[in-house]
Amino acid sequence: MPRMLLRDIVQARSGDKGNTCDLTIFARTPEMYEHLKQVVTAERVKEHFRPLVHGPVTRYEAPTVLGLKFILEDALGGGAPSSLRSDNLGKSFGSNLLRLEIEVPEELAREPHLMSVPPWRKKE
Amino acid sequence: MKKVRIGAGQGFYGDSVYGALHMAKYGNVQYISFDTLAELTLAILQKDRQKNPSLGYTKDITTTMTHLLPYVQEKGIKLITNAGGMNPEGAREEVFRVAQSLGIKGLKVGVVTGDNVFHLLPEWEKQGFDLKEASSGTPFDTIRDKVLFASAYLGAWPIVEALKGGADVVITGRTTDTAQFLAPLMYELGWDYKDADLIAQGILLGHLMECSAQASGGNFSGDWWNIPDMDNLGYLIAEVREDGHAIITKPDGSGGRVSVDTLKEQYLYEIHDPHNYITPDITADFSHVNFTEVGENQVVVRGVRGKPAPETLKVLIGYENGWMGQGMIGYSWPDALKKAQKADEIVRKQIERYGIEVIEIHTEYLGYNSIHGPLARPVDEENLNEVYLRVAVRTKDRATAERFGRLFPPLSLNGPPFVGSLSGMFSVRQLLGLWTVYVPRSWIESQVKIEVKEV
Numbered sequence: 166m167p168r169m170l171l172r173d174i175v176q177a178r179s180g181d182k183g184n185t186c187d188l189t190i191f192a193r194t195p196e197m198y199e200h201l202k203q204v205v206t207a208e209r210v211k212e213h214f215r216p217l218v219h220g221p222v223t224r225y226e227a228p229t230v231l232g233l234k235f236i237l238e239d240a241l242g243g244g245a246p247s248s249l250r251s252d253n254l255g256k257s258f259g260s261n262l263l264r265l266e267i268e269v270p271e272e273l274a275r276e277p278h279l280m281s282v283p284p285w286r287k288k289e
Numbered sequence: 290m291k292k293v294r295i296g297a298g299q300g301f302y303g304d305s306v307y308g309a310l311h312m313a314k315y316g317n318v319q320y321i322s323f324d325t326l327a328e329l330t331l332a333i334l335q336k337d338r339q340k341n342p343s344l345g346y347t348k349d350i351t352t353t354m355t356h357l358l359p360y361v362q363e364k365g366i367k368l369i370t371n372a373g374g375m376n377p378e379g380a381r382e383e384v385f386r387v388a389q390s391l392g393i394k395g396l397k398v399g400v401v402t403g404d405n406v407f408h409l410l411p412e413w414e415k416q417g418f419d420l421k422e423a424s425s426g427t428p429f430d431t432i433r434d435k436v437l438f439a440s441a442y443l444g445a446w447p448i449v450e451a452l453k454g455g456a457d458v459v460i461t462g463r464t465t466d467t468a469q470f471l472a473p474l475m476y477e478l479g480w481d482y483k484d485a486d487l488i489a490q491g492i493l494l495g496h497l498m499e500c501s502a503q504a505s506g507g508n509f510s511g512d513w514w515n516i517p518d519m520d521n522l523g524y525l526i527a528e529v530r531e532d533g534h535a536i537i538t539k540p541d542g543s544g545g546r547v548s549v550d551t552l553k554e555q556y557l558y559e560i561h562d563p564h565n566y567i568t569p570d571i572t573a574d575f576s577h578v579n580f581t582e583v584g585e586n587q588v589v590v591r592g593v594r595g596k597p598a599p600e601t602l603k604v605l606i607g608y609e610n611g612w613m614g615q616g617m618i619g620y621s622w623p624d625a626l627k628k629a630q631k632a633d634e635i636v637r638k639q640i641e642r643y644g645i646e647v648i649e650i651h652t653e654y655l656g657y658n659s660i661h662g663p664l665a666r667p668v669d670e671e672n673l674n675e676v677y678l679r680v681a682v683r684t685k686d687r688a689t690a691e692r693f694g695r696l697f698p699p700l701s702l703n704g705p706p707f708v709g710s711l712s713g714m715f716s717v718r719q720l721l722g723l724w725t726v727y728v729p730r731s732w733i734e735s736q737v738k739i740e741v742k743e744v
């Protein structure tokens with residue numbers, strides 16, 4: 166099974182509420198969504214963010230938009246107005262999760278299940 | 290069937306005025322709604338008010354009103370904003386001043402107050418109400434003498450009352466982000482709190498619209514490089530019918546994109562459990578929402594459901610949580626990262642040597658790991674052109690934070706070879722702790738006042 170970065174598979178956005186980070190990823194097709202539900206678990210996300218997130222990670226499913234939402238507690242250095250970090254609002258957590266590498270079945274490792282590739286990254 | 294068009298005008302204190310101006314000119318809307326407040330904003334505004342009792346509102350209201358009041362007069366567009374912050378009456382004085390300077394007469398300004406509950410805290414405690422922190426249970430005594438502000442989150446109904454009173458402009462304090470958007474729908478379309486699914490639709494539309502361009506191509510994680518005219522992003526418009534049917538679009542001639550992909554990122558942004566998005570107006574179940582593209586930059590949104598509103602209102606208490614001092618200095622190739630790491634070591638030793646008392650210290654290297662922190666991947670140090678060291682500390686008081694910042698300028702002569710840039714001493718800032726309590730809504734709502742005055 167090929168391994169791929171989430172960067173090539175999903176949209177992602179994250180933000181804050183107090184010391185909690187709120188992060189959602191979106192699949193492009195129902196087939197990929199079903200696969201992500203299996204492999205991008207709350208445990209795996211917690212493991213990915215281990216040095217940054219000290220509390221529990223909860224996952225919610227949003228099937229109508231093929232979204233998986235993760236709530237990462239004790240994640241933002243005390244919360245935006247108390248944090249010493251540059252990314253005090255957790256806005257970069259989404260892009261950070263795009264670095265997660267997962268295994269993808271051969272039949273899903275192609276269009277239309279993947280994100281579009283920017284021109285500067287296209288291989289000729 | 291009756292319908293109304295409302296436009297988004299602002300997503301935070303500091304947002305551009307041009308989105309709202311474009312909306313007024315080309316949006317063909319009857320209302321423009323603004324969300325200006327965040328947790329940190331309230332603390333900034335409270336400090337403004339402590340320094341000068343006539344301040345405490347977001348100062349950009351001057352620019353906003355200077356640009357938009359002519360359209361209120363010419364086109365009858367109504368403006369709804371929570372820019373009042375900690376001082377809605379002060380904001381009204383400023384709007385009146387702008388109106389007078391523009392020669393505008395007969396403008397009616399509605400003001401909603403009652404969200405500022407700071408003075409009520411002792412009374413609540415006397416009645417036996419425990420102000421312990423809602424999630425951690427920490428006793429209020431730990432922050433009692435450090436409290437800066439206490440604001441309740443109000444819903445849309447006081448704004449509706451102001452509109453009923455004939456207001457052209459409504460100014461509130463801490464109404465929720467969504468209230469400014471829900472209120473005109475309730476007022477124009479006759480929606481009542483009994484119509485739970487309609488109220489929930491108003492909340493969903495408000496949630497999509499409250500972060501300005503974040504739903505129309507800004508901050509978009511998809512093919513952002515294809516978003517048209519990102520220098521002139523259009524903010525959302527909702528065209529909403531009496532029965533709740535809603536089309537989302539943006540003004541003609543604006544940049545950006547309104548599609549299922551741009552909307553869905555905002556749809557789930559910062560709402561936590563999609564089944565229970567709790568607001569003072571309603572608890573909305575977002576979990577069955579559907580988006581359908583019906584034309585270019587036109588999306589129909591449906592499927593949200595309403596559940597009973599909570600019996601309590603959220604009160605956010607902000608308290609002093611020390612001060613942040615920081616400094617930054619840049620180093621060049623060769624060995625940029627090694628040099629920056631050496632400078633970090635020097636600063637940390639000097640903290641000890643000079644007895645600067647820090648509670649917490651945080652080091653980042655801009656250009657390497659300042660954003661992803663400990664999860665950043667190792668860099669190819671041989672080819673790293675430059676890197677900036679940033680060190681931030683938390684201290685008990687302002688003077689100590691300033692003392693820390695002064696460690697940085699000397700590094701340009703008293704450190705590793707330096708051909709980079711010195712950003713020197715950053716201004717220090719007070720850190721703010723946040724404390725949430727949930728209070729019976731009648732205690733707060735009985736204090737809410739709505740007043741409409743004409744200039």
